[in-house]
Amino acid sequence: MTVAACAASLLVLCSCQSHDGSSNLLNPGMSIDGREIYLRGEMNDYAVMSAYRLNKIDENTFCTVAPLRADWAPYRFKFADSAWSSGSNFGYAAPPGVLHVDGPKVKLNAASRFEELSFSPDEDGNYRFCLIKDGKSYHATVDKSDDELATLHDLLFNSGSLLSTLN
Numbered sequence: 405m406t407v408a409a410c411a412a413s414l415l416v417l418c419s420c421q422s423h424d425g426s427s428n429l430l431n432p433g434m435s436i437d438g439r440e441i442y443l444r445g446e447m448n449d450y451a452v453m454s455a456y457r458l459n460k461i462d463e464n465t466f467c468t469v470a471p472l473r474a475d476w477a478p479y480r481f482k483f484a485d486s487a488w489s490s491g492s493n494f495g496y497a498a499p500p501g502v503l504h505v506d507g508p509k510v511k512l513n514a515a516s517r518f519e520e521l522s523f524s525p526d527e528d529g530n531y532r533f534c535l536i537k538d539g540k541s542y543h544a545t546v547d548k549s550d551d552e553l554a555t556l557h558d559l560l561f562n563s564g565s566l567l568s569t570l571n
Contacts, residue, residue: 433459434535439485439487439492441485445480446476466535466537472523480520481533483535493516494516495516496510496520501520501521504546511543512541521544
């Protein structure tokens with residue numbers, strides 16, 4: 405298989421989209437009643453993007469990573485589906501709804517309307533935003549992430565990538 409054919413195959417795989425534009429094939433993650441849940445906020449213009457879909461870490465923890473700049477803080481955000489549906493629109497349950505790295509969990513309201521969470525990073529970097537299910541309630545955390553965000557070049561050419569395994 406040629407490099408061009410491999411790249412085309414990867415692009416086809418990446419374009420396998422659900423009805424709301426997210427990728428089910430490459431980014432399995434949290435859904436509530438069939439509605440996929442995303443980090444939506446000032447870090448991504450509140451858009452529904454597969455890169456910000458919550459991924460399952462364990463049975464009750466779902467996270468995604470976002471690159472943030474300290475000088476653009478604070479970042480306001482929520483965890484929500486593509487339609488901001490009640491039951492899958494998570495904002496704070498009680499004010500102020502401010503998250504801190506390695507700080508306590510913030511209790512969430514799954515039927516919120518205007519209760520945005522906020523986070524101010526102390527330094528530029530990648531941060532992991534998590535939604536944690538605890539019985540019938542939900543909580544949020546944020547931590548500095550050691551994860552590097554992959555580029556298309558990394559996916560195609562680095563060790564263990566699609567193209568490197570074909571050579």
